Amino acid sequence: MRSFLYFLLFMVVAVMIIVLAAILGDEGAWYFAWLIGTTMIVLVSAAGGAMLDASEGAGPQGGDSTEHG
């Protein structure tokens, strides 16, 4: 049931993205470019951090063993 609800949620999000992209792509190409560009910048930046961990062969704690609150 939980998987089904997640499936529904992600389907709704996917449909919303398609509708948004269709409207923005037509009326506001720069806004659409901002959405795509920002997502890409954030993900490349995140990948850079993960790459650093991978290249250093860090353990599961990634240089840290415990969390600080």
Next chain:
Amino acid sequence: MINGTVIDLSRLQFAATALYHFLFVPLTLGMSFLLAAMETVYVTTGRPIYRRMAMFWGRLFMINFALGVATGLTMEFQFGTNWSFYSSFVGDIFGAPLAIEGLMAFFMESTFIGLMVFGWHRLSKGQHLAVTWLVALASNLSALWILVANGFMQDPQGAAFDPTTMRMHLTSFQDLIFSPDAQSKFVHTSIAGYVTGAIFVAGVSAYYLLRNRHVELAKRSFRMAVLFGVLATIGVVTLGDALGFVDAQAQPTKLAAMEGLWKTEPAPLPLNLIAFPDQAQQRNHGAVQIPAVLSLLETHSLDGTVPAIDALERQAVRQVEDGIPAVQALQTLSRNPEDPAALAQFNAHREDLGYGFLVQRYAPDLTRVTPAEIRQAARDSIPPVAAVFWSFRVMVGTGLAMLAFFVLATLYSLRNRIQEKPWLLKLAMGMIPVPFLANEAGWLVAELGRQPWTVYGVLPTWMSVSTHSVGYMAFSLIGFVALYSTFIAIEMYLMVRTIRIGPPEARGPRGPQPRPRPMPAGGAFATAPHAARTGD
């Protein structure tokens, strides 16, 4: 007639408050998405160091956000207090995006920021990540609506003047938000904020790396910031070109001022790399030019050309002459809104109404306007060239310097050799003020380049101000400058203090474990400084 000193002081006051406010805003826009990136890595990899990163940089983000909100509030009130005619004239259009911005900033953004700060121990990982992303989105959407409003001032789309109400009315909300100027301005400004956030995080991380403190956290922060920054800088340069292209169509006087283009020349136009524009003589001194580059930049073609100031002034003379009957018809309609002859006269000349207002500064009685006054009004339609020209070059020069820095820093960071290059780390620290300078210069290009209009081609600045006394304006200006300078000093003190304390050190697996403390209100953010002091 409004006192010229009051006009200048009103402009200076808005410029001063906006320039102060714009020191905070870009950092908020950029850091919010960097926090989202860090927390995304934390949630996907489960590595606690990314949680510490998100919490530490989140604390600096919060200091900046709080002072940014404080400086932004007064600006919204200034529209009513100092720019009352402007607010009355275009309030039907300008009010909508400004109200939505208020809702975005004070409801969506502030609510999610509260959850982000206090939710580390109350929300699941996924929920907290969603909140962080929503903070980033809301910060930038808040900027979107301000820039839609500003885009309307630069290129009034989706509105028309109604001679019966004597105000501008909204004709299309869609045209307002999707105007090319609003779109390109938002994207350019928002991504300039990303560059600011990236330089800030890279610079502070470099400070830790140089002192061999918090090395693991600083290395990762530096890597993420420079990758974020290199892509954002490429984006900001590309989108700056797009904005220039839009301005070439919508605001030819701004473009001519940006390029110091006094005389009409055949294509291909050279680019004035350096020059000293002289507004009185309408020429440049000591110009260093690059052949054909301006045509390529502004028209993306070697055959293209853009109008120079001499042609724009000749056109403005015709527009002022055409605008005079429109203003005269409006004066008749203000006495009798049903007068069909006046309405017909107004409709025949309505396109140039703003230019008629422009000459009213010199000739309140338009039946007695002289050719010299018309020429003076036409000359006024050109913005202050030297200030726009040099602000533009500072913005572009600093933008290219940041691009060079990010390319170099990315190169060394990807090779894991950043700690072997202390000169690059020192450079990264030295780069921290550069994006702030670029942002302020960009703001000056946009707003000085819009002069002499508050709404380009429609409403002159001289007409837009409230009728305050010089003493009131001078007193309030001094008050704002003193208050905002105090805010800057507080921000600098809190930032430097938080950076010196640094993030809480990680506890090693074999080291002594501190006794757990009860969590006070404020959650992790409230305890972090103490943890940091003990950790260092």
